[in-house]
Amino acid sequence: MSASELLALALDAASWALLVTGGLMLVIGAIGLLRFPDFYTRLHAGGVIDTLGADLMLLGMALQAGFSLVTVKLLLIGLFLFFTSPTSTHATANAAYFAGLRPVTADDGDKDGGPKPGEPA
Secondary structure, eight states: OOHHHHHHHHHHHHHHHHHHHHHHHHHHHHHHHHHSSSHHHHHHHHHHHHHHHHHHHHHHHHHHHOSSHHHHHHHHHHHHHHHHHHHHHHHHHHHHHHTTOOOOOTTOTTTTTSOOTTSOO
16 A cells, blocks of 8 residues: 555545544534523534534545645635634524523522422432
């Protein structure tokens, strides 16, 4: 096996590892959206994990595309998502808070489905 074949194999393995890891992050984020008790924790799960998952998948696709104009476009999309996803998550949370939606706190034990502190499970 020549050096160029080994480099191509390493790039292919790294790109698939990034694609699979990004896909797993997106699945974990989807599970978090279903499992968390209130709007704010769900928004946090969706905002953080989806940003990471999408950026990992875009980086994996950039490695698959080779070094071309497609790679530059994918990296620019990733950079755009890196900055706009947290900003939109913050704006959504801020709008919900000012609209009157309050987060579930430890004092609201019956609202999130869990027992209050000191109560048996």
